[in-house]
Amino acid sequence: MSASSGSSEKFSVTPRWNWKLISVGLVLLAILIRLGFWQLDRAEEKRQLLSFIEHQQSLPAISFAAVDSTxxxxxxxxxxxxxxxxxxxxxxxxxxxxxxxxxxxxxxxxxxxxxxxxxxxxxxxxxxxxxxxxxxxxxxxxxxxxxxxxxxxxxxxxxxxxxxxxxxxxxxxxxxxxxxxxxxxxxxxxxxxxxxxxxxxxxxxxxxxxxxxxxxxxxxVNVSASKHQGYAVQWFSMAVVLVIALIVANVRVHKKSLSQQMIDGEQPSGADEPQSNNNKKLGIAQKGSA
Structure with a gap:
């Protein structure tokens, strides 16, 4: 009884567009993505700076008196x-x-x-x-x-x-x-x-x-390149969470009972298989009577 009741239920997903919420979400999404790429740019700047400093300090020391003013x-x-x-x-x-x-x-x-x-x-x-x-x-x-x-x-x-x-x-x-x-x-x-x-x-x-x-x-440098990369991952992760939240907030998942499916003109879940089995049994009975 409970099995047939469970199999007769059907889930459906329908969009419910909240354009105000979507607009705000897209603005926030653009900001989060921009912040993520900004942190990646900062990481690259730090890597280049540290590479330049390492190169300069590898050069021989010079006397200040020998420095050309130009x-x-x-x-x-x-x-x-x-x-x-x-x-x-x-x-x-x-x-x-x-x-x-x-x-x-x-x-x-x-x-x-x-x-x-x-x-x-x-x-x-x-x-x-x-x-x-x-x-x-x-x-x-x-x-x-x-x-x-x-x-x-x-x-x-x-x-x-x-x-x-x-x-x-x-x-x-x-x-x-x-x-x-x-x-x-x-x-x-x-x-x-x-x-x-x-x-x-x-x-x-x-x-x-x-x-x-x-x-x-x-x-x-006050902040290392690896830390900037970590901050970028955080911003991008927040962007992913925001996208998921927008999807969840703009769809409606509802459950239909057998009676509701019949009212909507839908084939109830699990109805095809019993009908097919009945047809097979009927065919066998007819052959036997013949």
Whole structure:
């Protein structure tokens, strides 16, 4: 009884288009797909950048005095460079909000005056911030002429970060800033009559094993290429889930009973086979009576 009842039921799927929902879903789908491809593009950019850095650092170190002023920044970027001269221990910048091993501190950027009379900004590394905000850390400097070695890196600024303190640089040293701007640093040094020429657009990042280096862990990229790929997979997965949700939301699955199938003029499920068996039995009976 229950078997015949179950076999007489039939499932049907009919679309029910909700165009408002579909429109919103398609917009979201386009955004998710675009974000996925954007993350793939970012991953490729990081791979190319790391490959370029590896190539530049594999080249022999060069002397800053031998650098041709006509060379562009791309040729010098991430090149190992060495120079001899003195730090200016009275004028330097503290780049704020730098975290090292879970502690908040500053990166110390100081002008370095070479033996040839040139000036270069040097990032010496990280120092811990004192407990009180109004107290600046005590930074020690080499007292005599030294030879330093590091790599030239381009300076990139985040336009969303307001460079507090850069407008009132002169006369208050060290200067705490949110990010380094070469133009502001040059203006501050010129106002102190320390330089009368332009600074290089790059900054020298000291090698970790240099005697003048402070604590440091240089990271060439904040987010690796593999992480960008992982983010892309997440966006594409969300797009797939959205497509499935749209399909489910725009179809109606309903069950028809035997009586409903007969009203709709449909052949009830399982009705063909019993009829065929009855016909066979009838034929056998007729042959037997003949």
């Amino acid at each position: 060379e562009n920044g791309e040729q010098l970027a991430y090149r190992q460079m060495q120079m001899r001269g003195e730090f200016d221990s009275s004028h330097y910048w503290l780049v704020d909000n730098k975290v090292f091993r879970g502690k908040v501190g500053y990166e110390v950027v100081a002008p370095f005056f070479t033996s040839d009379g040139e000036a270069v900004l040097v990032n010496r590394g990280w120092v811990a911030a004192p407990p009180h905000r109004e107290v600046y850390p005590d930074v020690s400097f080499p007292e005599s002429e030294v030879e330093i070695r590091g790599r030239f890196i381009p300076v990139s600024n985040n336009k969303m970060v307001r460079n507090l303190g850069s407008s009132a640089m002169a006369g208050q040293w060290p200067i705490r800033i949110q990010q380094l701007a070469i133009s502001d640093a040059q203006q501050a040094l010129q106002s102190e009559s320390l330089i009368n020429h332009s600074l290089p657009p790059e900054i020298l990042q000291l090698s970790p094993n240099d005697p003048s280096a402070l604590e440091m862990v240089w990271r060439d």
